Amino acid sequence: MSNQTSPLAANHDVLRVELGARSYDILVGSNLLADTASHIAPFVRKAGVVVISDATVAERHLPVVLASLDGAGIAHREVIVPAGEKSKSFAVFEDVIEQILAMGIERSTLIMALGGGVVGDLAGYVAASLLRGLDFVQIPTTLLSQVDSSVGGKTGINSKSGKNLVGAFHQPRLVLADTAVLDTLPRREMLAGYAEVVKYGLIDDPEFFDWLEQNAEAVLSNDGAERREAVMRSCAAKARIVSQDERESGKRALLNLGHTFGHALEAETGYGAKLLHGEAVAMGMVIAHDVCAAMGMAPAGEKERIASHLKSVGLPVCASEVPGMHWDIDRLIGHMSRDKKVRDGEITFVMTRGIGKAFTSKAMDIQKMRAAITRSCH
Ligand code: NAD
Ligand code: MG
Numbered sequence: 076m077s078n079q080t081s082p083l084a085a086n087h088d089v090l091r092v093e094l095g096a097r098s099y100d101i102l103v104g105s106n107l108l109a110d111t112a113s114h115i116a117p118f119v120r121k122a123g124v125v126v127i128s129d130a131t132v133a134e135r136h137l138p139v140v141l142a143s144l145d146g147a148g149i150a151h152r153e154v155i156v157p158a159g160e161k162s163k164s165f166a167v168f169e170d171v172i173e174q175i176l177a178m179g180i181e182r183s184t185l186i187m188a189l190g191g192g193v194v195g196d197l198a199g200y201v202a203a204s205l206l207r208g209l210d211f212v213q214i215p216t217t218l219l220s221q222v223d224s225s226v227g228g229k230t231g232i233n234s235k236s237g238k239n240l241v242g243a244f245h246q247p248r249l250v251l252a253d254t255a256v257l258d259t260l261p262r263r264e265m266l267a268g269y270a271e272v273v274k275y276g277l278i279d280d281p282e283f284f285d286w287l288e289q290n291a292e293a294v295l296s297n298d299g300a301e302r303r304e305a306v307m308r309s310c311a312a313k314a315r316i317v318s319q320d321e322r323e324s325g326k327r328a329l330l331n332l333g334h335t336f337g338h339a340l341e342a343e344t345g346y347g348a349k350l351l352h353g354e355a356v357a358m359g360m361v362i363a364h365d366v367c368a369a370m371g372m373a374p375a376g377e378k379e380r381i382a383s384h385l386k387s388v389g390l391p392v393c394a395s396e397v398p399g400m401h402w403d404i405d406r407l408i409g410h411m412s413r414d415k416k417v418r419d420g421e422i423t424f425v426m427t428r429g430i431g432k433a434f435t436s437k438a439m440d441i442q443k444m445r446a447a448i449t450r451s452c453h
Pocket of ligand 2: 352
C-alpha cells in the first residue's frame with residue numbers, strides 16, 4: 076500500500092491496495108465525479124460502460140457522471156434498481172443480469188457501481204458473474220461504502236437464510252471516493268458509516284481515535300480536509316488489513332470488532348430501518364469493550380470514553396435506545412452462535428486490551444458476556 080499524489084489532479088489522494096495482479100487504486104477527493112471519464116479511462120474499452128445505480132443516487136449524482144462520460148465519448152448504458160437492502164436479492168440480481176445481457180455486452184464491458192454498499196455489493200456480484208467475470212469500478216456514495224464496503228472485494232446478495240450468504244470475492248479495478256457526494260447523504264446514514272470509521276481507531280490506531288474525538292463534527296458536516304483525511308485513513312486501515320488477509324483466514328477478522336454483537340441486534344430487528352448496521356456496530360463495540368473490561372483485560376473507563384464519543388455525534392450506544400424493542404437475551408446469544416464467524420462450532424470474538432488493541436480469541440467468559448449484553452439492553 077502506498078500513498079501518493081496522482082499526476083491527474085492535485086485535488087485527490089491515491090491509496091494503492093497491494094494484492095498482486097489484483098492490485099488497485101482508491102482515489103479520495105472532492106468532486107471526483109465530474110472527472111469520472113479521465114479516472115476510469117485506463118479500464119474502458121470500445122464496448123463501453125454499464126452504470127448500475129439506485130433510484131435515489133441516480134437522481135442526485137448520475138447526471139454528473141454521464142456528462143463526464145459523454146464529454147469523453149465513452150459509450151454507456153444504465154441499469155437503475157430500487158434504493159434499499161431489498162435490491163440485494165436474487166430477483167433484482169436476475170433482473171439486472173438479464174437487462175445487461177440483453178444489451179449485448181462483451182468481455183471487455185466495464186461495470187460501474189454508483190451508490191452505497193447495496194449497489195456496490197450487487198453490482199460487484201453481477202460483474203463477477205457476467206461472462207465469468209467483467210472488470211468493475213466502484214463509485215461509493217455513502218460514508219459506509221467509502222470507508223468499508225467498496226474496499227476489499229467482497230460482493231454478494233442476501234438469501235432467505237441470511238445476509239450476504241451468496242457472493243464472490245471480486246476486486247474492483249478502481250475505487251473513486253468522492254467526498255462531496257456525502258453532502259446529500261442523510262445525517263443518520265452518515266453516522267452509520269461513521270461508526271465504522273471509529274472502528275478503525277479502536278482496532279489498532281489509538282491516535283486516529285484521539286484525532287476523531289477532536290475532528291468528528293468537521294468530518295461529518297463539511298466536505299473539507301478533515302473528511303478527506305478520515306476517509307483516507309479508514310481506507311488505508313481496511314486496505315492494510317485486507318492486503319494481509321484477502322480471503323479472511325486470520326487478520327481480516329479484526330474488522331468484525333463489534334459485529335458479532337451488532338449482527339445479533341440486527342437479526343432481531345430484521346435488518347431494517349429500525350436499526351442501521353452502523354448503529355448496531357456502535358452498540359456492539361461498546362458491548363465488546365464492556366465485556367473485556369469486566370474480564371479484566373481492558374482498562375475500566377475506556378468503554379465510557381468510547382460511548383461518550385459515539386453519543387456526542389448522535390449515535391445510539393445501548394440496545395435499549397432502539398424504540399419499541401424488548402430484547403430477549405437468549406435469542407440474541409442464539410443469533411451469535413449462528414453467525415458466519417462460527418468455525419468448527421466455535422465463535423471467534425474480537426476482543427480488546429483497550430483502544431487500538433483489538434485481537435481475536437475464542438476464550439470468552441459467557442457469563443460476563445451475558446451480563447454486558449444485558450446492560451446494553453436494559
Ligand atoms: P445503501 O447502499 O442502502 O445506502 C443507504 C441509503 O442512502 C440508500 O437509500 C441510498 O439510496 C442512499 N444514498 C446513497 N448515497 C447517497 C447520497 N450520496 N446521497 C443521498 N442518498 C444516498 O447502504 P450502505 O450503508 O451504503 O451499505 C449497506 C450495505 O453494504 C449492506 O448491504 C451491507 O451488507 C453492505 N456491506 C458490504 C461490505 C463488503 O465488504 N462488501 C462491508 C460492509 C457493508
Ligand atoms: Mg460493518
